[in-house]
Amino acid sequence: MSFYLEIFDPTSNPWEKVKDEIIDLENDIFGDETFDEETLKTGFENPDNTIIIMRDGDGRAIGYAWATPAKALYKEEDDYQVFQGREASENTAYIYSLGLRKEYQGKGLVVRLYDALNQSLLSKGYTRLHRDAEIKNGLAANILKNNQGKIINNFEHDSPYGKQMFIDMWIPFLFLPSIHHDGD
Numbered sequence: 001m002s003f004y005l006e007i008f009d010p011t012s013n014p015w016e017k018v019k020d021e022i023i024d025l026e027n028d029i030f031g032d033e034t035f036d037e038e039t040l041k042t043g044f045e046n047p048d049n050t051i052i053i054m055r056d057g058d059g060r061a062i063g064y065a066w067a068t069p070a071k072a073l074y075k076e077e078d079d080y081q082v083f084q085g086r087e088a089s090e091n092t093a094y095i096y097s098l099g100l101r102k103e104y105q106g107k108g109l110v111v112r113l114y115d116a117l118n119q120s121l122l123s124k125g126y127t128r129l130h131r132d133a134e135i136k137n138g139l140a141a142n143i144l145k146n147n148q149g150k151i152i153n154n155f156e157h158d159s160p161y162g163k164q165m166f167i168d169m170w171i172p173f174l175f176l177p178s179i180h181h182d183g184d
Contacts, residue, residue, distance in 0.1 A: 007051070011047065019040075029101060033161055054109065062109075064099070067096060071090060086130070092127075134161065136163060153166075153168040
């Protein structure tokens, strides 16, 4: 199985060019809990965000990871009060979304996608990572288990998606194969 990782650059690759495949990808990954088109558009057009798209050998988008500056996110109006009381420094990113198409799950590819996101964030000067992870499906427990020694803080909270765990951690430093930069 071949795949490659692409750093999405909104200045050379406009939202309209990737819109249909990202919406299809989002629906396949998250079903009824998908982001609406306006949220995706805003995220993909923001040059401050870090977005990695994983593609198969044929160029089809099979997953993506999206991180945003946490400090900016926590200042936004939060209808669900999920971010209420959270603080972050300039060197903290928040994982807004990360996932793979269902047929690619369970093959170890999400680790490659996550590592590529971390590598890109480190290159931008981020050292800490915040994220919320579902408790019911075991994601939060897996993150805690696989990142022992990097966790700074974590706590459970309610969200529109059910019980979640907020995780504050150091970004792991890894060396990966090269990532394709969009427009290269």
